[in-house]
Amino acid sequence: MNIVIFNPRMGIAGDMTAASLFDLLRKRDDAAEDLIAEFLAPFGRYGDVKIELQADGCRLITRLQEPTITYSGARDLQESFIRAVRLRAPYAEISRRTLDILIEAESFVHRQEFMRTPTEWDPDRFTLPSSVSSATEPTVEPSRDSSERIAPEEAPENDMKIRMRPIGIAHTPYVDHDAPNQPIVYLQPEDRREEPRTSQFSIELQPQFTTALKDLAKFKYIYVVSYLNQTGGDESSKVTPPWDHTRTERGLFATRSPDRPNPIGISVVRLLRVQQNVLFVDSLDLFDGTPILDIKPYIYAIDSRDANNGWITDSDHLLMHRLGVVHAHTQPMTTTMEGHLHEASDIIIDSVLPMKILELLEVPVESTFLSSVVSLGGGTITFSHGTLRVPVPAVKYILERYHIPSQRGPVQYELTTPTGAALLAALDIAKRQIPDLSASRILQTNHDSIVLRGKGLGTRMIPNHENALYSYLVQDAEDYLAEAHIG
Numbered sequence: 035m036n037i038v039i040f041n042p043r044m045g046i047a048g049d050m051t052a053a054s055l056f057d058l059l060r061k062r063d064d065a066a067e068d069l070i071a072e073f074l075a076p077f078g079r080y081g082d083v084k085i086e087l088q089a090d091g092c093r094l095i096t097r098l099q100e101p102t103i104t105y106s107g108a109r110d111l112q113e114s115f116i117r118a119v120r121l122r123a124p125y126a127e128i129s130r131r132t133l134d135i136l137i138e139a140e141s142f143v144h145r146q147e148f149m150r151t152p153t154e155w156d157p158d159r160f161t162l163p164s165s166v167s168s169a170t171e172p173t174v175e176p177s178r179d180s181s182e183r184i185a186p187e188e189a190p191e192n193d194m195k196i197r198m199r200p201i202g203i204a205h206t207p208y209v210d211h212d213a214p215n216q217p218i219v220y221l222q223p224e225d226r227r228e229e230p231r232t233s234q235f236s237i238e239l240q241p242q243f244t245t246a247l248k249d250l251a252k253f254k255y256i257y258v259v260s261y262l263n264q265t266g267g268d269e270s271s272k273v274t275p276p277w278d279h280t281r282t283e284r285g286l287f288a289t290r291s292p293d294r295p296n297p298i299g300i301s302v303v304r305l306l307r308v309q310q311n312v313l314f315v316d317s318l319d320l321f322d323g324t325p326i327l328d329i330k331p332y333i334y335a336i337d338s339r340d341a342n343n344g345w346i347t348d349s350d351h352l353l354m355h356r357l358g359v360v361h362a363h364t365q366p367m368t369t370t371m372e373g374h375l376h377e378a379s380d381i382i383i384d385s386v387l388p389m390k391i392l393e394l395l396e397v398p399v400e401s402t403f404l405s406s407v408v409s410l411g412g413g414t415i416t417f418s419h420g421t422l423r424v425p426v427p428a429v430k431y432i433l434e435r436y437h438i439p440s441q442r443g444p445v446q447y448e449l450t451t452p453t454g455a456a457l458l459a460a461l462d463i464a465k466r467q468i469p470d471l472s473a474s475r476i477l478q479t480n481h482d483s484i485v486l487r488g489k490g491l492g493t494r495m496i497p498n499h500e501n502a503l504y505s506y507l508v509q510d511a512e513d514y515l516a517e518a519h520i521g
Contacts, residue, residue, distance in 0.1 A: 035512055053490030082095070128389050203326060237318075284345065303318060435459070
């Protein structure tokens with residue numbers, strides 16, 4: 035088992051967390067730079083994102099277009115990044131929870147009287163209402179990951195392994211995160227549509243299956259069965275569909291969620307023509323390169339039934355999905371008002387990238403530890419809400435709400451950001467605090483464990499202090515944990 039120990043003696047921020055973890059990854063894996071460059075590519079559409087390598091550490095540099103978008107829009111954007119970097123559960127769940135906690139904090143703070151006169155903000159006099167501070171779970175209704183997990187032990191006793199092989203791949207223009215929710219349906223009458231001779235959408239089968247396509251061109255529509263290899267990997271028995279305006283948990287099998295025990299997709303598309311081993315179709319709701327498992331004809335006399343829309347009653351929104359239009363989902367919440375998130379792209383990168391690197395380090399989310407209380411800094415900071423004393427309200431809310439131990443100082447600068455605090459809260463790391471474990475002791479090894487030290491550099495230069503977050507990767511840590519009396 036691998037573990038990571040964070041030392042936030044100079045605070046914690048999302049970008050420093052990502053940089054510190056990457057410093058560990060590059061010391062362990064020679065191919066780390068190429069790997070991270072691949073995962074940073076999807077973020078490039080929002081500006082310049084790179085990791086700057088230095089002899090003594092790493093720094094995450096972001097020069098982004100900083101949109102102010104709705105909470106629901108931020109969640110949609112985060113989901114697109116989670117898919118783009120192929121972030122698996124439970125790392126994807128921590129990323130989502132980080133954003134949910136930030137939204138929870140922002141929503142609470144914006145409703146407070148002191149936000150009308152920021153100069154009156156006094157963190158020393160701020161206390162959470164008892165109804166909030168006594169809770170053990172977020173007051174915001176989780177938008178995507180509140181469902182129960184399907185435990186392995188609940189699988190049937192005769193759980194058998196099924197091996198399948200792709201028969202081909204999909205070719206689409208969707209290379210990162212812009213795939214629609216359903217194949218696009220054209221509303222023009224069939225006799226008025228111009229028959230396209232070229233298409234952006236095709237399915238290329240392996241050559242040995244060419245003869246299996248005989249007579250398929252006689253059918254107007256086909257079923258395309260695919261393996262959704264870019265899903266988040268969740269296996270939840272209940273989900274809250276992001277476009278269900280009632281915010282009701284649904285059984286997984288009563289939804290079209292791509293995150294399933296067996297992530298198999300089924301699409302009905304119009305077949306334009308067959309050319310040797312390539313099928314040209316009018317649309318596909320798949321990423322480019324998605325493996326294809328099977329092709330079947332859609333037979334009107336058999337497949338056309340007197341169906342209904344089940345629990346889906348939002349006809350306008352349903353039409354958007356039927357048309358395959360990429361659109362934002364409105365996500366009303368029970369206790370959090372829909373608001374706007376500033377610097378959204380920066381926040382989302384800082385919530386997704388650290389979890390991807392933690393996944394690459396093969397560190398379970400529950401195997402993260404703190405080696406010191408969280409330093410907050412001091413002084414004031416000026417940002418979108420005005421000039422406020424440190425810690426800012428969102429940080430103070432998260433620290434108290436999730437019982438994360440903190441201390442003022444040691445400098446008059448902001449050291450812990452809302453995103454950094456939300457990451458700690460999402461990891462539930464306060465339960466695994468080991469404040470008596472010094473850096474020198476972490477690096478002492480009297481057994482076969484391998485200890486690496488990572489250093490994430492902040493963007494601000496602080497006089498007479500090192501603005502850095504240290505992290506330590508302990509590989510094969512069972513004996514190490516026993517020796518350090520952790521666990």
